[in-house]
Amino acid sequence: MRPQMFPQLRWWPLMLLVATTLILAACAAPVAAPTGSEAAAPEASGAVELTAWAQANNVEHWRADGVAMAAENVTDMEITVVPVNDDSGWADYKKKFTLAADAGEAPDIVLSGHEDVATWANTDYIIEFTECRESHPEYDDVIDSLWDSVTWQGKIWGVPQDTEARPMFYHKGKLAELGWSQEEIDSLPDRIMNGEFTLDDMIATAKQAVEQGVVEPGYGYWHRPTKGGDFLQYYNAYGGRLYDAEQDKLVVTQSALEQWYGFQRRVVEEGITPENYIGTEFRVWHDTVSHGNVLFWNGGVWQWADWAANYVADLGGQDYLFEFVGYALQPSGIRGEPGSTLSHPLVYMITSPRASGKQNQAAACAVLAKTTTPEINTMHAVESTHLGILKSQADFPAYAQDRLLSETLYMSDHNFYQPNHVMYGPYYDILFDYMVRAENGEMTPAEAAEAAVAQLQVELADFVIVE
Numbered sequence: 001m002r003p004q005m006f007p008q009l010r011w012w013p014l015m016l017l018v019a020t021t022l023i024l025a026a027c028a029a030p031v032a033a034p035t036g037s038e039a040a041a042p043e044a045s046g047a048v049e050l051t052a053w054a055q056a057n058n059v060e061h062w063r064a065d066g067v068a069m070a071a072e073n074v075t076d077m078e079i080t081v082v083p084v085n086d087d088s089g090w091a092d093y094k095k096k097f098t099l100a101a102d103a104g105e106a107p108d109i110v111l112s113g114h115e116d117v118a119t120w121a122n123t124d125y126i127i128e129f130t131e132c133r134e135s136h137p138e139y140d141d142v143i144d145s146l147w148d149s150v151t152w153q154g155k156i157w158g159v160p161q162d163t164e165a166r167p168m169f170y171h172k173g174k175l176a177e178l179g180w181s182q183e184e185i186d187s188l189p190d191r192i193m194n195g196e197f198t199l200d201d202m203i204a205t206a207k208q209a210v211e212q213g214v215v216e217p218g219y220g221y222w223h224r225p226t227k228g229g230d231f232l233q234y235y236n237a238y239g240g241r242l243y244d245a246e247q248d249k250l251v252v253t254q255s256a257l258e259q260w261y262g263f264q265r266r267v268v269e270e271g272i273t274p275e276n277y278i279g280t281e282f283r284v285w286h287d288t289v290s291h292g293n294v295l296f297w298n299g300g301v302w303q304w305a306d307w308a309a310n311y312v313a314d315l316g317g318q319d320y321l322f323e324f325v326g327y328a329l330q331p332s333g334i335r336g337e338p339g340s341t342l343s344h345p346l347v348y349m350i351t352s353p354r355a356s357g358k359q360n361q362a363a364a365c366a367v368l369a370k371t372t373t374p375e376i377n378t379m380h381a382v383e384s385t386h387l388g389i390l391k392s393q394a395d396f397p398a399y400a401q402d403r404l405l406s407e408t409l410y411m412s413d414h415n416f417y418q419p420n421h422v423m424y425g426p427y428y429d430i431l432f433d434y435m436v437r438a439e440n441g442e443m444t445p446a447e448a449a450e451a452a453v454a455q456l457q458v459e460l461a462d463f464v465i466v467e
Contacts, residue, residue: 136369220272243419
């Protein structure tokens with residue numbers, strides 16, 4: 001019997017809101033976001049005080065503190081910055097911002113994930129960034145491909161603050177226990193990059209490790225235990241498309257979706273991932289992988305600093321991790337196709353006069369230019385183990401001397417991003433919901449993929465292309 005496909009049409013209110021916005025935009029003069037010339041105009045004489053908000057934990061404090069430091073380097077106007085590092089969860093942080101923006105009390109500068117660009121630009125919370133970018137030479141140092149992460153409808157809406165890679169980590173010692181030579185272990189990143197070692201090979205290796213007692217059953221492969229964009233790496237691994245930029249529409253490739261869901265179920269059926277694993281506490285996950293109990297796991301480079309400081313400091317911190325942890329791109333699901341990684345740049349955006357209640361856009365632009373330098377960005381990159389955003393950082397001494405960042409920098413050439421689209425949230429919610437059902441065995445991968453596509457077509461309608 002075909003499963004119930006549409007347990008709740010929860011996104012109709014959001015769709016109606018977006019549709020109403022688009023209709024009004026088409027029928028009336030557009031609400032004027034500040035133009036580039038307005039954003040770049042000089043401020044009135046006198047000191048300007050800005051507020052910068054960032055979601056950050058204790059090793060990510062430079063996200064806001066770096067902006068405050070950069071203000072000291074602005075020479076053509078007097079600017080001070082009040083930095084606010086908010087360690088609440090992302091959902092609470094974003095809710096605080098939207099409530100403040102609706103009240104006209106938003107900060108002058110806000111940091112968030114690039115996926116918020118489309119929604120916040122569409123609601124006039126942020127201004128277009130193109131004119132700002134062209135006004136300061138510091139922005140020319142940003143890695144060219146990273147500008148794609150802040151582009152929506154052909155316009156730029158912010159500047160990247162950090163980015164990362166999400167490698168496939170592996171235990172080098174356990175591969176040696178399986179009989180791998182040192183050359184085979186050392187060459188694994190290149191073999192993944194070249195499509196010679198695939199997801200099928202990873203599953204086979206992890207299964208062998210379980211069978212030979214190198215790892216405990218269910219400890220051959222651990223993906224992230226909670227919802228997150230990381231899972232799209234396995235959709236991408238089978239050739240799935242996310243977005244059509246020309247049509248500004250989301251895309252779902254049904255064959256790749258079914259293969260992705262099949263992978264998620266297979267790792268459980270093969271005994272390399274525990275049953276009912278999704279929902280495991282992240283604290284347990286971090287402790288398990290950082291203590292060398294898993295053969296393969298997928299995570300992010302930023303977690304390295306967390307492991308070293310908060311989980312294995314008593315064992316030697318980073319030195320202990322380097323002894324046994326290797327890292328590579330995520331393997332492809334198609335032999336001969338290169339590995340890849342999802343990057344999720346966090347970006348600075350300048351709020352609009354309507355959202356902030358102030359006319360400080362030019363000052364904010366100038367401060368962010370001074371924030372976008374190797375000196376300030378590298379402090380954040382090294383302390384929090386995030387990849388740099390600047391072309392010059394590869395040769396900047398403090399960055400080049402960091403082993404993890406230097407050895408993973410090449411992954412930026414093999415990355416992709418989640419799409420900037422106003423309906424991406426409900427799109428991913430549907431894909432993830434059915435992925436969980438497939439992994440837990442509640443539906444077959446084929447049933448889950450069919451149901452996900454059907455629900456996308458009903459709830460997102462003309463916002464999505466099915467192929």
